[in-house]
Amino acid sequence: SHMAELVAARMKRPQGWNRPANARRDGPHYDYLVVGAGFAGSVMAERLAADAGKKVLVIDRRPHIAGNAFDRLDDAGILIHQYGPHIFHTNSEDIFAYLSRFTSWRSYEHRVLASVDGMLVPMPINRTTINALYALDLTTEDEVDAFLASRAEPVEVVRTSADVVISKIGRDLYEKFFQGYTRKQWGMDPSELDKSVTARVPTRSNTDDRYFTDKFQVMPRNGFTAMFENMLSHPNIDIELGVDYRDVRERVSFDRLVFTGPVDEYFDYCYGRLPYRSLQFKHETVDTAQFQPVAVINYPEPSVPYTRVTEYKHLTGQRAERTSITYEFPSEEGDPYYPIPRAANQLLYKRYEALADAAEDVLFVGRLATYRYYNMDQVVGQALATYRKLGIGPVVEAAP
Ligand code: FAD
Ligand code: UDP
Incomplete structure (x- = not known):
């Protein structure tokens, strides 16, 4: 069954998982240290290991892989997204084909309602x-x-x-x-x-009530975390979780670095802090099979403190007697989730980017490291392009 698959997917752990933090003092030498096990870091690690045959250590300061796309079974057995709703959509055949090596998919077209003037109406406005x-x-x-x-x-x-x-x-x-x-x-x-x-967010004159119009709109059948487990379960990849780059860099021997954390943090905030927006998530399980008619309801009214409420069963297709939901409360404090697109911030980023460009043997990839408001597929595309530019893969790809 779908549930059994989910549980099984979570019990399978790649090698090197959760190795104690001091186990590598005399450990192996790595060609690459990859900081961050989200899309940027995992795609880079997978390509470097599987395509170029490099030895890679992936680390993350969080206790799990998958970055902000991390999903897990909650106490009620419902698959939830720990960092808010992640809906995969792309127009790129290449990106879709690449990720399809690590997961099968479930078709899902995202629909959002907005609570306005006491009504629930389609958003994007149509x-x-x-x-x-x-x-x-x-x-x-x-x-x-x-x-x-x-x-x-x-x-x-x-x-x-x-x-x-x-x-x-x-x-x-x-x-x-x-x-x-x-x-x-x-x-x-x-x-x-x-x-x-x-x-x-567009406005439409027709009655199309889908949030996205991309060619591919799918969710990984067993969840994002299971997809990341498959990407990272390569014999050339070791993983250490719950460790910060600061604490690893002295102890691990490596030639090159892929950094996917905040770029200003990497350079010790030497030009000051780049602003990132954060969120607080309130996860809840409610004793009803369905909480709301669609996966996400947006609350633009200023009187409501949260921005949106997500019910995951719509995204995952999971069936259960109860259902789990998440309220999102935006906040100044907390993990960096969103770069804040405005001219002054872009100028500050450009100064860090100059340092990044000059940093030898360090690649900056992903939403935080390149300070770009990128969706998942864009991060995958950026990582694949970064890898390709290294020019270290096999000259001829094996025919399918
Ligand atoms: P991350 O996923 O942030 O991964 C970076 C990792 O690096 C983190 O796990 C972090 O712990 C680790 N790290 C950072 N610094 C260090 C350090 N010093 N030492 C060790 N580890 C470190 N995209 C979509 O396409 N569709 C959606 O529906 C969607 N919804 C979203 C909803 C929310 C609430 C948010 C916040 C984002 C959403 N996104 C969505 C965007 C998506 O999350 C990102 O595009 C993607 O996850 C970025 O991947 P990344 O690897 O660049 O960064
Ligand atoms: N937005 C809005 N009202 C909505 C939906 C979106 O004002 O109902 C604006 C808001 O500024 C939001 C941006 O459009 O941050 C982008 O929306 P999107 O749904 O892409 O945000 P994300 O999923 O990245 O948080």
Whole structure:
């Protein structure tokens, strides 16, 4: 059964797992030390080990692999995402094919509702949303386009996350769906954030209520952690968990480094701290089979302290009598989760990037190390490209 598979997947542990932190004082020599066992670190480790035949040590300061994509069975036996909902989507055949070596998939198209004006309406805003909100009966895309055009406010240069929304759909929809949510999520007004942030979420004139329109929309059948276990279970890869790079670098012998943690941390914050946004997660199990109609409900209202509520069974397809949910409370303090896209931060990152470029035998890969608001597939793509640029793999790939 699906459950038995999940449990079995979690009992299988790659070699080197949880080795005591002092076991390597006279340990082996590694070609590469990879800091971070998330997507960036795991893809790099897998390629270096399996394609280039390098000896790799992967470490993470957390007690588990998979980085922010880590999922696990909770006390009720429900598969939850410890760091909030992770939905895989990509347009890239290559990235999908690469990950398919380590997992089979379950089709899943993500749908999100927003709680606005006492209703639950589709987000991204679509024709259904507009009809519900304004008690209209628009039936064609042209009618919706005309409605939005009548609301849109011209903005001379679209620079911020406020401009990009207001110039397309006007102030009322902006305030209802974007302003409150963004203020909570980022601790600042959309007018202070780069346009790329709210531009992630489109507005549609049709009735497509999917969150993403990518060609591939799938979830790893046995979860993300099981997929990472398969990526990392290679004889050339050792893993140490619950250890910080600071404590490992003196004790382990290695030639080159792949660093996937925060780039400013690597350089001891010499130019000051790069701002990252954090979240606090409140995980709960409730005594009902289904808690909400879709996997995620967004709460843009300022009166609600959390941004969204996720019910995992929608994502995983798991069946159980109870269900587990997560509330997300954005916060200044805590693990770095989101780089904060705005001009001043990008300038500061550029200074660190110059140091990173000059650091010999160190590769910086991933969302924290390159300070980019990347989705999972983009991090995989970045890691594969970084590996390819090394030019150390076999010249000819084995035919399938
Ligand atoms: P991480 O996963 O952060 O891995 C870095 C690892 O390095 C961490 O485990 C950390 O503990 C470790 N580390 C850092 N410094 C050190 C050190 N000094 N010593 C030892 N270890 C260290 N993407 C999607 O595509 N779809 C989604 O639906 C989605 N939802 C998301 C929801 C949330 C709440 C968040 C925060 C992110 C979401 N993402 C989503 C983005 C996704 O999480 C990232 O793209 C991806 O996990 C980044 O991988 P990474 O390896 O770069 O970083
Ligand atoms: N956003 C919003 N209201 C919503 C959904 C998103 O204002 O209902 C804005 C918000 O600023 C958010 C950004 O759009 O941070 C990107 O949304 P996405 O769902 O991509 O965020 P993520 O899943 O990365 O947290």
